[in-house]
Amino acid sequence: MKNIFPFLLIIFCVSKVICQSNFDAGFLPKIVLSNKVSDKINWVNSIESRAIVYDDNYQFSHNLVDVSSILSLKTNLNQSFNFGYIIRFRNEEIIHRTFQHYNFVYQFSSLKIGHRFAFEQFYQPKKQTTFRTRYRVSLEKPLNGERVDVKEFYIKLGNEYLYDFKTNDLEIRVTPNLGFKASKRDKIEFGLDYRLGRFIENATKNNLWFRTTWYISID
Template sequence: MNTKIYFFCFFLLCCANFFGQSSYRYGILPAINLNTDLSKKWSVNFKTEARHIFQEKTDNVVNRRQEYIHTDFSLIAAKKVGIGNKLSVGFLARVRPNDIHKRFIQQYTLVRNYDGYRMAHRFASDQTLEIKNRVEVRFRYRTTFEIPLQGKSVDFKEFYLKVNHEILNRFENNSYDLGLRVIPLLGYKYTDKSKLEFGLDYRLNSFLKSGPNHTSWVSINWYLKI
């Protein structure tokens, strides 16, 4: 019960800030995830994700605009290192209209089965090379819950609820920022190799130092195993 109250208070706090002096923007975030097993231990994930903005508010000015922001392309190689555990390294290219950011990714994931739900933990770090040789380093922790909506586990042609909660620690030029993400998604499993998810990707940044910066994306994910 305490956890529910915590989440409810957190949600109210976010809403209060959202309509206050903070800045915000929202848009759409479609993504395609392709996964393939190279052997019994090794697998590869290729992901592409685009961002398109619909509206933003900065300095108390609301700006309605349709603007393409960027597209990410990432390739991650993972090795099974234990029972339900994977160690992965990868590279991401963020392609913007005028430049490309490069990011190196390292992550460790654990997936656990429980009676009636599954839970995953992801510990990750990444280093982004930006313009003028600036480097942004992030340490991230994400918890993911998968809750079947039609049975004890998610079978094909069934719906499920997926909730991600992530904490991001960002370091750049001797400055620190804390980010939070909450991503509730409704998923549908066509087959064991194909899933579609739809939901909200809510991000909160810069709330430690200045006015909080809210970002909300309509998230559409397609996971395909080949």
Template sequence: MRKFFLLILFSTAPLFVYAQSQTDWIWNPEVSYSWKASDRVAYNTKLSVFNNLGELGNRTALSFLEPQFVMSYSVSTRLKLGGGYYYRWSEPLRDGYRYEHRLLQQVGYVSYIGDRRLAHRLRLEQRIRSSSYQNRLRYRLSYDFPLQGERLDPGERYIILKNEIMTAFNAAEADAENRVSVGLGWFINRSYKFELNAQYRTQDIFSGNGITHLFLAGTSFYFNR
């Protein structure tokens, strides 16, 4: 447990270089449910909620509400193709848009360093908002390992490290963002797991208005069938 808190400290240390007024603090609880239709086809539904911790008690504390649906097809034990849809809603939305439909296409690939697993994900998104359209390209690398032994068994904990880079672009604008996170998970059994994570985002890298910063604390519960 001490190692986990040290990881959080080092991954979020850049936040404290900036004044709190320049940084958003978000709590992101989510629930995910996955099931297999066959040996190769699987589905996932997820509900994510984004709350601005600096405005708890206010009507605008709810930043976003996102229901999601994704289907994946296993080409092999290491390679997956997928596609899906999710909807972003809030009243009002932080960026001024009333709603956002998002289509996604993705490729996932698993590689190994010894017995340790590296998961790669390349995703293309089309963001259809109430008054604009934007494409976004995302690449995420994640690395997880058990805290006890070489294999993760029911009832044990694990560490998961992630970094995601992305660029958003359309005819009128282009931007980039980086997200680094560290999480502690509990593998309850093959059907359930729970994760706590801390994420630091640098946003608006190419906007010309200065980089913005966001700290996100997440709680995730996963159901698998």
């Protein structure tokens, strides 16, 4: 039960949305390419776009593009470390980000529970380097049987907390997804990405993204 406890915050997050008018919505399409370099090392590259289809001014806008590269080192069956870099193109800005992840996964029959601790550094010209930390817990379960086979569906639920040291801002994310394993080398997930920001300031900002992610293995 302690692993599922963070999801209880969903109820609180929804109540905050109802009371706030600062709300954006849009799409987050993403493609992820992974290559198994060795038994313990994976190289993962991705590109993600963000388009706003609704905001307080009812305007459509293309918000940003993220291009990332991650080297994942598996230390044992359940644990791994990620070291990555992201370049973000947002309007006229270019933002560089480096990050480090520590991941561990528990497998209970058909239920997979994952934890991730992360540290991030943001670099921009003529601006001070900023730092952020985050924690995510996720649950994944096949809809049929004890494992996800080809042409089968699964569900994935995520709950994440992000803290920005510069702004003293806490952001909470809730991400329910429905996945489909199309083949041995690719799968696709559809879902929502709800974000509640400016939580500590009590001036909350709400974002709801419709997310589509295509995972492709090129081993």
